[in-house]
Amino acid sequence: MPTACPAELLRATSLPCHMRRMTLQDRPAKGAWGITALIFLFMLINFADKMVVGLAAKPIMDELKLSPEQFGLIGSAFFFVFPFAAVAVGFVTNHVQARHTLLIMAVFWSMLQFPMLGTVSFEVLIGCRILLGAAEGPANPVATHAIYKWFPDSLRAMPTAVVAQGSAIGVVVAVPVLNWVIVHHSWHMAFALLGGTGLLWAGLWYLFGREGPLVDTPVAADGSEFKPLPYRLLLTCPSILAACCTGFASYWGLALGLTWFTPYLIEGLGFSQTVGGDLSVLPWLFGMVVVLGGGWISQHLKARSASSRVSRGIFASTAVIIGGCILPFIGFTTTPALKLAILIAGTAIGSTIYVVIPMVVSELTPQPQRAAMLAIVTSIVTLGGVIAPFAMGMIVQDGVTRLAGYDRGFTILGGLLLVGGLIGLLFIRPEADRKRLASLVP
Numbered sequence: 001m002p003t004a005c006p007a008e009l010l011r012a013t014s015l016p017c018h019m020r021r022m023t024l025q026d027r028p029a030k031g032a033w034g035i036t037a038l039i040f041l042f043m044l045i046n047f048a049d050k051m052v053v054g055l056a057a058k059p060i061m062d063e064l065k066l067s068p069e070q071f072g073l074i075g076s077a078f079f080f081v082f083p084f085a086a087v088a089v090g091f092v093t094n095h096v097q098a099r100h101t102l103l104i105m106a107v108f109w110s111m112l113q114f115p116m117l118g119t120v121s122f123e124v125l126i127g128c129r130i131l132l133g134a135a136e137g138p139a140n141p142v143a144t145h146a147i148y149k150w151f152p153d154s155l156r157a158m159p160t161a162v163v164a165q166g167s168a169i170g171v172v173v174a175v176p177v178l179n180w181v182i183v184h185h186s187w188h189m190a191f192a193l194l195g196g197t198g199l200l201w202a203g204l205w206y207l208f209g210r211e212g213p214l215v216d217t218p219v220a221a222d223g224s225e226f227k228p229l230p231y232r233l234l235l236t237c238p239s240i241l242a243a244c245c246t247g248f249a250s251y252w253g254l255a256l257g258l259t260w261f262t263p264y265l266i267e268g269l270g271f272s273q274t275v276g277g278d279l280s281v282l283p284w285l286f287g288m289v290v291v292l293g294g295g296w297i298s299q300h301l302k303a304r305s306a307s308s309r310v311s312r313g314i315f316a317s318t319a320v321i322i323g324g325c326i327l328p329f330i331g332f333t334t335t336p337a338l339k340l341a342i343l344i345a346g347t348a349i350g351s352t353i354y355v356v357i358p359m360v361v362s363e364l365t366p367q368p369q370r371a372a373m374l375a376i377v378t379s380i381v382t383l384g385g386v387i388a389p390f391a392m393g394m395i396v397q398d399g400v401t402r403l404a405g406y407d408r409g410f411t412i413l414g415g416l417l418l419v420g421g422l423i424g425l426l427f428i429r430p431e432a433d434r435k436r437l438a439s440l441v442p
Contacts (some may be wrong), residue, residue: 072393075259090375110198149212160297161439179277249420296351313428327414
């Protein structure tokens, strides 16, 4: 058994036996990977729900006679209540078991798919997307909080990456199926299929979902435990603020991918619905490799005694900067295949930031406040989703051509990624901020 420091021994003696062993051995709780698999499926369905509007953009715009600006508003509507719901449910999850919160969210968002079966107006579609955003807004922070009750801090990078890949694999698995349904049946049936799948997951979670046993309180440099901190100290912590800025820029790109990637392929590059829909999996496949590889590298660096600043801050922020440098080249070529490659590489290469952000927040936040802080940070990051789809719609509509409008919008994204990545590179310093926060607690 590894030797534990005095602070760990002190904490362990006050815990139940199974938790005491877990603290000292620094290993996951029994059954951790089974719960991770279920939460992975939860995020898979969650992102398929987000993706379906972008995938069905052309038939929706044709049926409802929508302009690019109106369709951009539909994309942004999903995020109108998304951040506020994340914060509210995050605070609730500080006091109730995360397994109950996950179940309620899954049932609610599944039921919201079925109104799409009938005759749908622009107003009904907007309303359902707003409510769906409210139901799905807390999904990522609550899922992450639930997973962190099964894994100690040093082993969280890979399960965080796996859960994050629920998004990528959700798109990779769902897009061919949903696109086939859209082409051969209708976009209405694609929504209904997602609703039924969500209810099926809710049944599995009701039967097999459990709450994790691991109690994990961040410790200061001298080994003492953090007491609960005023939220103003956590929200003004430089590392957390920098992570929010980097995440905001990255999520801007994610929101554009969810809403505008398939329309770009069809309207901008001239692909058919069938081909364009199937090609929509490519950014997510590349992102999946990046996130899993980046999560492994981050955890490996941490295991080799690299600081969190290096293994989490510098590593992920540099990848975001690289993406920002790639994207502006999209306007310098007329070759569709090259444009597609630039867009995929530029938007996906910095995806490791989604693994890093919750770990940085968790490293600096006492566990009783963790669900709320993860939710608050998520709400700030996803504000990019409120603005990006509608802004892109305006840019596309005002472009000399549709293709020129898309290229300009993605070039702007490159500038945002460059700025956000530089902020993260300079200011994500978890060790320094832990010392500073510890000095502020009596």
